[in-house]
Amino acid sequence: MATRVGVEVSIALADAVKLANPDVIAAYPITPQTHIVEHLAELVANGELDAEYIPVESEHSAMSACLGSSATGARTFTATASQGLALMNEVVYVAAPMRLPIVMAVANRALSAPLSIWCDHSDMMSVRDTGWIQIIAENGQQCVDNIICAFRIGEDKRVLLPVMVHLDGFNLTHVIEPIELPEQSEVDKFLPPCKFPLPLNPDKPVAMGDFAPPIIFTETKWAQEMNIRSSKKVILEIWNKYYKAFGRKYSPVEKYHSDGAKVVLMTMGAIGETASVAIDEMVAEGQSVGQIRLRLWRPFPFEELRESVKDADVLIVLDRAISYGGPGGPLASEVKAAFYDQVKKPKIISFVGGLGGRDITVAGFKDIVKKGIEIAKSGSKKEYEIYGVRE
């Protein structure tokens, strides 16, 4: 039986990767992802993990090496953050259409400039349309569980897609908290060996990610789109199997006191837990408020989102990124799009906050909800509110 121990989230995440028994890890260290790949390098060096660790010279090379290794059918892992994710960007796009089930942890951090090593979701948003399945963890346990699920989801024959697991830099990566690491035997039962259907093999040559003239390009892209859309039912199925095996339940939109609530706050990432404390206090004060947390960013869970706020008059969406000169928060834009053609819909109020590591406290979340309710009543000419800025 697995026990809860006090461990740094990065270390636990790396230990979860070890439990998945990867064949290849190719990574370049970058704050705040560093502890994850350092620990994996250590495990390989100590002989505790029988994998090839490729200490590449850049993130661009990291993802390139991952493409190659995954194409041979090797279970492949990498991790990065911020500028590292930006540097590997062109290669990140290649993995999904080539159907390579690479798993990547992203320790979310702001993009430069000005230079910031602290958390926000601008790096996550920069890879929104790369075709990867994207899961967002809210605490250390969710990192561990979803890393294990990510391999099974990505490698499922009906899916064959790369999977990102996002975790907030510092707010999660550098925190010691109680985490239950599953036993190796349990993970072995849950996660079958990687069986890539068409691995690179000199005896049976295949071409991957080939040249596509206009006569076929649209078809390949449509196939890719159908592929990720249909992956959602497999993700749900695998999360359900994980629940049966390990007792922890995941869903694309997790509800917290949201059923029947007139006002719902939507969050993604670790600060959602701070927000829950604020929701508890407001519920105790008699307010009709609830919360939803997005666990699955791609494929976007439209039906689950609509269902989760069916009783709400106001939906306040908190983003940790800006779409400059655009509609404000990228998450809020998606949410608005999801409701645009619906007959019954809540008023959607977009807030941006928590940029570059700025904390949002319990009192801060209560303030956001209060302001959101006021704006829903009085209306606003602005696309979105930026929370806590000194003007």
Add this chain to the structure above:
Amino acid sequence: MTKETSLMEIRWHGRGGQGAVTSTEMLAQAAISEGKFAQAFPSFGPERRGAPVQAFNRIDSREPVRIRADILQPDYVVVLDPSLLDKVNVTSGLKKGGWVIVNTRKNASEIKSEFKIKYPVATVNATKIAREVLGVPIVNTTMLGAVVKITGVIDKKSTHAPLEKRFGRLGERNIKAMETAFEQVAF
């Protein structure tokens, strides 16, 4: 809040390289090993040796810790380096009745009058203990003993396993330093 909180928040003040982060780690791991919920984290950022740093503990005996933000209103503050007392406002946000636990040669009333601290103060000469027991003036594990005594948040024996795991063959000496401060802290 309608219900009484079971959450205890501790803010550690030290200088880069003094091991404040390690202390918070040991305390959190000890609490978790008792079945409690706990969190330890540093003030995130580029660490510089000698610069004032903070590290944080949240410990809850009843429910998981969910707040993910720096501790602005601690129940206890711990000061690893007495030279910080006139440079950093260590009592900033300290709750009413909250304690200040200081590594110093002086006694509590001297510290209170010298730095105009209006909170209860506990003192221990951790530098002396660390020099004698560890042979180096690194006070983080020593101060852990004082914190365990004053807060009463965990059984001091629970720190043994984390200290042994972290310090290997030096584990025993760090345990002795912790125990000595536990006995000697004055309040």
